Amino acid sequence: MSGPTIVDYRAVERERFEAARRRWQSLRGRAAAFRQQCEAAGHSECAVDVGVAVATDSADLDRECDELQNTLTDAASVLARLQVKDRTAQVMSGMQDALADLERRERAAATARQTQMQERPASVAADYTExxxxxxxxxxxxTRDFMQLGADILATTDSARARLLYKELAARISEANRAIDLLLERRAEIAELxxxxxxxxxxxxxxxxxxxAAQTVERGRDAEGLxxxxxxxxxxQLDTVAARADQDFVRQAVAEALTELGYVIEDVDVETAETLVFRQSSGHGVRADVGGGQIGLRTVRLDVATGSSTDRDAEEEFCRRVPGFLGALSRRGVSAGIKEQKLPGLIPPETIKLRRQGRTSPSRADEHTPVVRQRRTTT
Incomplete structure (x- = not known):
């Protein structure tokens, strides 16, 4: 037996759907940043077009997120290969010029040696070209920033100097690549947000x-704080919006669950929009207050004075229906459990005035029954 009952709830499916929706939005932002990267590289064909995600539940939306993430990963690999191909062609063109210049200088040096009968060490080009x-x-x-150092390596005749120059070139390229990778990642983070x-x-x-933050990043400075x-x-802000949506979703689930158990929503003057009142019998009903992660349930009198025994009978009747109510909530994506129950008869039920006797007309019921449906499409 129970009197007033407090039920803790979590709109589990709503929470999962919201998490998946936020993930989808972040991936859309990352795709936008990747498109800019593709266009800057001259390979706009690698960009990923993101359409509208049509999901019936969180699992479907998570699957769409996985597919989009995999598509972006694959596209990034294709872009990387194309960029290497482009850079290789650019490097080979530059190196051919450097090697041709080196060959001219070596021919001139060979002619001079023949004249002077002196020997000159050969360059290390054969060992370092590849x-x-x-x-x-x-x-x-x-790569033009590094071409001159590469040419110096090929031109030198000193193996020790060639090794030092090569290490310097490798270090400079590695540092430059890290800076570029960080810049691209920061741009993607900003686009996600x-x-x-x-x-x-x-x-x-x-x-x-x-x-x-974007201006700071483009200047090469740390924007992590921003x-x-x-x-x-x-x-x-998103949590505030989601909490309100979850509360509305649970109010609708409560209305549907009690209706499933045979209760009828009543047209009454209530204190807040979070309060719903349902008829249980001719003189009693159930008041449900939804908010703050809890559902407050209590038996109420409907416009009539009743005795303590009938009040107790009404409370006991609702007590028998509580397990079915929790099950109906669960089927609607709301995880709920009893936090607190008071013995029946300890607190006299309040009397709630009906605006109109009898059952509420369908149009009036619609005004008081929350209509909060889970989003089915995510752009």
Missing amino acids: RVGALLASAEGD RAHLTDLPDPQPVEAVLNQ LAQARTAITA
């Missing part, structure tokens, strides 16, 4: 922070 070419092709930035702006009730402050600030602000 290695230098591969190293230059690995540079993710403009920008993708959430359309979902925020107050996007302007966050957009200003992201603009500042990005952390933007992430925190976005999460806070």
